[in-house]
Amino acid sequence: MTVVRTHRYTVETGKLAQLLEQRTALIxxxxxxxxxxxxxxxxxxxxxxxxxxxxxxxxxxxGRAAEAATNFPLVGATLALTTDHDAVDGEVLDER
Structure with missing residues (x-):
């Protein structure tokens, strides 16, 4: 079943362009x-x-990707550009 991980965060002032660049490489x-x-x-x-x-x-x-993410340097570098980070997982039940 399809699942999502939703991250909610604030970007450090003046760091959005850097976050977007690093996020692209991370993805x-x-x-x-x-x-x-x-x-x-x-x-x-x-x-x-x-x-x-x-x-x-x-x-x-x-879950496997999350475990492997600890070995991916851009994860920590990208998270360092954010504050108040929270993540929650969920199942997709309906899309239209």
Whole structure:
């Protein structure tokens, strides 16, 4: 079943361009190692926070990728550009 991991965070002042650049490289690297990673959507909310929604074909694939992420240097470097980071996982039940 398709799952998502939703990250909510604030970007450090003046760091958005760097975050977007690093995020692009991070997504490319994770996707090349994990074909079950299907989509990443970044949303800037009215309150200035961001939702970064990553879609996976299965919870198992997402879990394996999360374990491997500790060995991917851009993960920590990209997270360092954010504050108030929170993540939550969920299943996709309906899309129209």
């Amino acid at each position: 490319q690297g994770i996707r090349s190692a994990n074909p079950a990673f299907t989509t990443a959507t970044l949303i800037r909310q009215e309150d200035g926070t961001y939702l970064d929604i990553w879609r996976w074909e299965s919870a198992d694939a997402m």
